[in-house]
Amino acid sequence: MKGAPVVAPPPTPEGFATTPTARPGIRPFPEAASVNVGIETSLGPITIALETERAPVTAGNFLRYVEEGRLDGTNFYRAVRMPGGPQPGGLLQGGTRGDPARVRPGIAHEPTSQTGLSHTHGALSMAMNEPGTATGDFFIMIENQAGFNADPAAADPAWRAGFAVFGYVVEGMNVVAAIHAAKRDPDAGEGVMKGEMLSQPVKIISARRLSAPSPLPAPSPQSP
Template sequence: MTWIASLLALPLLFQAQTQVETPAEAPQEPERTYETTRVVIETTMGEITVDLETERAPITAANFLRYVDEDRFGGTKCYRAMHLKWGEPPNGLLQCGTQMDPKRVLDGIAHEPTNETGLSHTDGALSMARYDPGTATGDFSIMIKDQIGLDAKPSAEDPAQRPGFAVFGYVVEGMDVVHAIHAAKIDPDKGEGFLKGQLLASPVEIVDMRRVEVDASK
C-alpha cells in the first residue's frame, strides 16, 4: 500500500466500531549516570566549573587531571576566541591552555574519538586541541553553541575528518564567564595562518585549577 492509499484509508479506520486495546507502554530504564570528576577553572574573569568524563573518556580526562594535579595550568591563558559568522552569536569556541610551553607540556596522548566515547561537541563541551591524532597535550577548547562538525566522522571521504576531536567534559557552571572571555577584544595583527584574527589582545589568565567534591545531596 502506497503512503497515499494509507492516508486515504484513515477515515475508514476511524469509522470502525471495533474496540482496539492500546498496548501497554514498556517500562523505561532509568538513564545511566556515568562517572565524572568536577574541576573548577579559576580565571581572572571568574570561575568555570566543569565535569570531566572520567568513565567515557578515561585517557583524555586522566591527562587533563594530571595537568590539574601537577599545577601545570596555573598561570596559563585563555588566548583564542574563534567567532563563527553563521548562527546567532556568540558562536564558536574559546581555547585555553599551555600553548606548547616545554616546561608544562607532557607527552601526547592516545586519541579517543567521539564515535567510541559517545560524547559530542555540544554547547559547553571541552575538547582537546591537537595536530595529528595522538598529539593532544595541554591545550583545550570550550564549545560555544553546538559544534558537532568537530565530532568523528569515520565514513568521511576526507581522511582528515574521520577522527574528529576528543570531547572529555562539559561546563556545568560559568558559561557566562566563557562568553565574557570569548567576547574580549581581538588583536587583528596577532597570529599566523588560520589563527590570525582569532587571538585575544589581552589573554585571560588561568589563576588555578582544582578538583572539587560534588555535593551528592543536591
C-alpha cells in the first residue's frame, strides 16, 4: 500500500526573506515619493511609497481608496508568472476586483511617458481595461517589466498608452514574493487570466496611510 502523497507546505514570507526577489522596489526618484501606505495582509505587512508628485492623479486615487477604507477586506487574487528574464518574474494583482460597492469612477490615465516612472521591480501600477478605466485594482511588479511602460511606437493603442505606475514597495517584497508563489487554480479565471487566479486569495486586512518618518538630526559639527 502506497503512503499518502507528500504535500508541500505553502510558501511563507520567511522563506523569501533572503532571496533577490525580497529586495525593495527600484525607485527611479526615491526622494519624490511623499506618502507611505502600509498594507496589512494575512501573510504579513507591505509598505509602499506613493509618487504623489510625479503621478498625482493615480497616486491620489489610490490614497483615496485607502483613506475611505475601500481596500480593507479585499484580496490579492492573481499571480502572473512571465517566462524569460530573471525568475521568478511577473506580477501580483489585488484590490476591489470590480466590486460595485467599493469602486469609484475611472480616472484619467497618467502614462509613464508623462510621469517618467517605470515598471521596475516593486513598482505599483493600476490595472485597467483601457486608458481612463482604472479604479481600485492594482498590481505589483516582480522583477523589471519595461514592456508595461508606454510605447509610442506600438501598433496597439493600449500598449501605446501602457500602464500607470504610481508607487513602489519599500518594505515587504518577501511577502509579495510569497503570495506570488502561492498555488494557482488552473481552471479559474477567464480569457488571458485563466490559470492565473490564486487557489486561496490572500486577504488585504487593511491599508492605512502611515505617518511621515521623522527627519534625521543635523550632523554635529566636527571638532577642529
